[in-house]
Each structure stands twice: as structure tokens, then as C-alpha cells.
Amino acid sequence: MTTTKREKSLIVIQLSGGNDYLNTVIPYSEGKYYDYRSTVNIPQNKVIPIDDHYGFNPSMGPVKSLWDEGKVAIINGIGYQNPNRSHFRSMDIWHTAEPDSIGKEGWLGRAIRDIDPQGENVLTGINFGRGLPRALACPGVSVASVGDLDTYGLFPDVQDEELRMFTLEAFSKMYGGAAGRDPVMELLGQTGQDALQGADILRTAPAMYSSSVEYAPDSLAQNVKSISQVFHANVGARVLYTQHGPFDTHAGELISHAKLWDEVAGSVGCLMDDLKEHGTENDASILIFSEFGRRIQDNGSGSDHGSGGVAFMIGGAVNGGTYGEYPSLAEAEQIEGDLRSNNDFRSVYTGILEDWLGLDAAPIVNGQFEKFDLFKS
């Protein structure tokens, strides 16, 4: 790619397992919060206030700093009608942008197809972690899935580097040979070449990168570091995806949720510092989401599956602030003991696709949705 102006990239951090909204952006001025959350609450004096009513979880210090710089958009009460409390189904809904029937294609898979319709760049979309999240899956769209950037590619278990190179060379010859007229053999050959090419490019990324930022050793921080390395290697990666968890805090929530948010906030803080250091702060935006929020009433040790959650959009180009209403805790407003979402997740997708990635959102998210003004123009 020879563009002088860098294309905008989207970084997604998926919080798997159902992040507890009430203990992430805390309605600390409301008595009802402490009534419902008699055990699993964040005491007022621990909350990091962002205004007189709401505040961040004490583990979210780095996010608060970014909030103060106007780089954090909080999207309140995000979800969809008729909430489903199954992790798998709800995550599928978020991934396919299809709440009613069972969707086939991932929203970001479609976005990648629109960005690169001919599939010219095998690295337009990259997942960091093993296996492809449904969000990135779309027939005909090549997406690399990088478990470990340092060993990414074929035959990672071959320790002897000379043997590995020799084997890769043989692989390249076997997949590069004429396939005759067999279309499947041809497809295999092309795909094998793509995989090698992607791996070759990706393997150079860590060497091209230097930074004074030190990421923590946890798995999310390491994946986010890989994201930064690949993003800064200028290989045309437009969608970079990873996930973290488990946020399924049915028991022992206060301890595990704090640790998870330490890791998420720490990783995001490092990434933003890293972008700043490289002068790319306005070229990447980070979406953080989870498949659902959790039950309003705690269960004495944790909280059960609920509905209505919170998403964040973070970046130098993001219009910081809160979007949408925080759902009411009043009993009449609840659905089966859960928060009632009032912002469709597809409106956020629409904003990202149109205003950040410059794509036509409606065919990707299966309809027209009013969007928030999440990005500086």
C-alpha cells in the first residue's frame, strides 16, 4: 500500500462472558444500586467519579485519565430487544448483527469484504487469539488468526529453526506448483501461499516496531501489544480484533471483575500511550463491548446473566462523553430483573462503519439505525 495518509483502523476488544455494567459505570449516587447490590457493590468512596451520579470501577484508572482527555465515549444501556441471556446466542447476535433469526455472516467480515472486495490484502482483518470470532467470519473473506505473533505461521512447534525454514521452503514449493485443472487444488495452493505470505509479513512486524511503552504480561496486554505492532507495521490491517475474559462473574465477582478491568484498562492505557508515541492517535479507535450486562440484584457473591450493557469507544478521534441514558433501576422499568437497554448495538456499529471506516452500514448491519456522533469530523 502506498497511501501517504493512513487509513483508519478499528480495534475491537471483546469482553467475553457478560461484563457487569453496574459495577463498571457505577450509579453511585443511587440508593437503589446499593439496595440491589447489597454485597456485590463498589462503595461510594472507592468509585472514581466522572460526575455527580456516575463513576468508574476503581480498576479503571487509565480509562479515567483518557476520559479526562475527552477520548472516551461511554455508550449507555446498549443491547437489543427481547434480550437473550445465553452467552453463545447473545454473542452470535452481536457478531452477526442479527437479533431475530440466526445470522450467517459476521458484521466485521462483511466490512472487510467491503474494504477489500478482491481480497488483495490477506491482512485487512486480523484476529489475535485462536479461532475466528463469528464477527470476522464471512465466506470468501480471508482473515488471519494469530495465536502468538512471535511464532505465528506454519509448523510453530518445530524448534530447530533451520529445519523449520527448510520445511517452509518445501511447503512453499508444494503449494506453488501447478495445480493442473483441479479448482480445489488451485484453491488450496492459493490459500497456502496466502498463509505463508501473511505469516512472512506478520513475522517482520515485531522487528519494525519499537516503543517505550511496557505492556503487562497478561494475555490481553500481550495481544494488544501484538495489535500495536501489526498496526504500526503499516501492512494495511484495518480491523484488529481480540477478546478477554471470562467476565462471567457468577461468584467471587468483586475480586475477579477488578482483576479483569485492571487488565483491560491497563492494556487500553498502554495502547493509547503507544499510539501517541507513534503519532497515530487519530488513526485507530478502540471498541469495547460485551454480549450482555448482568442481573440488577446480586446473588450474594456475584451476579447472574442480565441484559442491557455498556460499550466504550476510545481514541484520539473519538468525541468523548456519555451517549444515551443510563437505564433506570426502578422496578417498573426493569425487564425480568434486568436493565432495559435503550440503545441498539447496531446504531453504534452504524456509526463506526460510516463515520470511521467510511462504509455503507445498512447492508452490513441489516437495516437503518440512527447513529451517535462518536467521531470528530
Added chain:
Amino acid sequence: MISNDTALMAHLLRRAGFGANRDELESYLEIGYDGAVEALLNPSDPGNMPDDLIRRYHVDQSELRDLPGSSAYWMYRMISTSCPMEEKIALFWHGLFATGYSKLNQARSQLNQVEMFRRSGLGSFEDLLVELSKDPAMIVWLDNNENHGASINENYGRELLELFSMGIGNYSEDDIKGCARAFTGWTLGNAEYMSVRAAKDSIWPYGRIAWHFDYREEDHDDGEKTFLGETGRFNGEDIIAIIVKQEATARFVATRLFQFFAADEITEAGEKTIEAMMATYFSSGYQIRDMLRTLFHSDYFKSEEARFARVKGPVEMVVGAIRMAGNYQDPYLGIEGVANTMFYMGQGLLRPPTVEGWHEGAEWIDSGALVERVNFVAKELSNVSSPGVRSIIERLEAGADQGVLQPSELADGCLDLLGPIQVSEETRSVLVEYASRHGDLDLNGHQPGDQAEQRVGDILRLVAATREYQLA
């Protein structure tokens, strides 16, 4: 060097099973091709890994409600069975009548469905559809518990016709309504409560659920229905009896079986085979076993054209490699991770992406999936401490002149013992060149894991990474 009989038997076992190591191949060769077809189509005692042994290692495989343990449990079956066709046909129906964990949150009900496929999957298609319509996992998956006499829900009625029997274009919207009405009242015990619990993800922390079929006469629409030109006060069984006698159904079932057990693409000769399977469908009273017998005995199936004419699905890929390497014959604590590998390749057991099942054939191949496929199989087959790989080394030594193999003998020997696998001249020449790296291989006095053995492992790794190995 490789006999036609051996190559044909290996072909049969890749299709009616998960491939075979040389010991298995030889025991099938003793009973001959016809005997092997009968043995495969008439499963006896599979000799599974015993449940009590599994439970000693895997607490979650006692209850079998969660996804990871349950998919691993099925994988243990596939790895350890001596009746591979039983698992293969279950996998076939699991892909066709695709029921997913995402909506059920109840893997036990899915494993019960899989057990039903093992039990009835080779019998009459009519009986199978009746069992399917009574299967609790299917009822919840396609909302037949919401299909009431007073207000129908067409989901199951529609998919039964479109995805499970005739295919689109062979019935009208009115037929769908008639079909849905006939299945009103086909629900599960305590349906309302169970569906709420499923939607709320009852795995945790709400306690146990067991699902069973329940027919509610008071919720059944007993009125007159018109379905595919016939009129009567049809119930579900009557509808199925009409479905199974349609030519479209015969074609649908024969085609799907053909594509799973013979070839992804249907050539002219393939089309003739499908027609022969359709004829068997009717003459045998809709027996799947007989249709497959027709297929396996067809000239087409035995011809070169049908060899390696399918892209291996991820489950076949993983299970085949594990069986070849002889690994995981005892419980292993990381087994969920191994089962997850199939998901990383695009085919998680018990979690088909949609009711349409998986898109098979060439659609299995994308760069992420190919990397996973090659890496898994290459690692599995290059490990010289695995029993199956040790046996390959022993056989290579036994077949070598004075225990020494020339590079071409080493490459050909590995291709033979992992299949036999047919490869292009170019692939073979790369393998031979690779094998030449350290000259002739002297296996005299080889010791477990020594350099000589590792050289065999290196060739096996590369064979496992060939384009040809991606095909079944």
C-alpha cells in the same frame, strides 16, 4: 507397489470412517471389500472408552451439560470406536439436521440426539424423521414448543421441508402451513418452563433439567389439512409418510449422502450413482443403509474419479490424525483443547453455525483454517513417540533392504503408510528432495526418539502438510 485392493480399502475407510492405519487396513483386507462394506454398515460393539473411566478424569463429562466437555465426549467416541461408520453417520445427520448449543444451553439433549442418530441413522428415513420430530433438542431449536393449535409457528414445518427433506421449490407456502399444523402439540414436557430456562441459560446456576418429548392432544390442530395435494386430518406421522414418498425427497437424501460419502462435486457419473441410490431408496423402503450399500458398490465410488474428491472436514481431519497417531486412547485432561481445535478450523461439534449446518467442501479452506489444519496434523503425525507413528517406523524398517531406505523409498513409504495417499509428481519430487537432505536413512539399531526416527517424523510432518492430505 501399493495394491489396488489396499488403495480401494483405504478409500472406503476414509469415507465410511476416519481413515485407517495399516493394521486396521489389513484386518479389513482379510474380509475383503464386500465384507468390509457390510461390517461398516452393520455396527456391532464399538468398544468405546468406558464412561466410568472418563468420569474419573472429567467431572463435566458426567453431567454433559456444558459445551466443551460434551464435544470432547463425542470426540472420545470418534477416536476410540471400532465401528467408525456409526460415528460418521451421526456426524452426517448432525450436519444435516444441524442443532446448535447456542440456543439450547443443554448439551445433554444434543448428545441424546446424536445417540438417536447412531441408533436410527442407518435405518429408514421415515422412522428417522419421526424420531427427529420428537427430539427435544430439535423441538426447542426450531421452536416447535411454540407451535400451537390456536396459533402456529412455522419454523419446524418449514425447515423440515426445506432443509431436512425435499429442498426449496418442491412445495408451496400452504404446504408449510399444513405441515406446521400437523405438528402442533408435538412438544416437550413442561415446555413453557423449559423454554424460559433455556433462554435464561440454565446451565448455571439454576440447576438440572432433563427434556423429554410430550404430545399434547389438546394443543394439536386435528382439523383437515391439505399437504402436497393430499387432504386429510393429518398428524405429524402422516405428513412424514407423504414427504418420504416424494421423488424430491429421494433426490435430496441421495444427493446429500453422495456429497458427504463420495464427492463434493457431482459429475455425470456421479449423477448416475445418485439415481441408483434414489432407486434403492424406494425399493428398500427408504433405508439409508441400503442406499449407502448401493453407493459403496457403485463403479463410480470404486473409480479413480471418486478418490480424494472431498475436502476433509475439520472433524475428519482431527479425528483421522489422532486415530492414525494412536493418541488419546486413555482420558487426557486437556482433551477439551483438542476438541476446540476443530472449532478453530471451522467445525465445532454440537455448535453448527446455523440450522443450515456447515458449508462443506471447498468452503472449509481459508488461510486461518488451513494454518490450523496443517499445524495440528503435522504436529500429531511427526511425534515419534506416538504409538501409531512408532508402528509406521517399525513397518518402514521391516520393509527396508538391510534396514536402509533411500530418500525416494522413505518418501514413498510414508505416503503409503499414511494412506496410501496419491500425490502429484511435483509434490512427490518435493518430498523426495526433502528426504534427501541427509542422504539414505539407516534405521538399523534405531532407538525411540533418536535422529533416525526423527527423520521419519520430519517426512511425516511434510506429508501431513501436503495439499493432497487435505483431501479425503
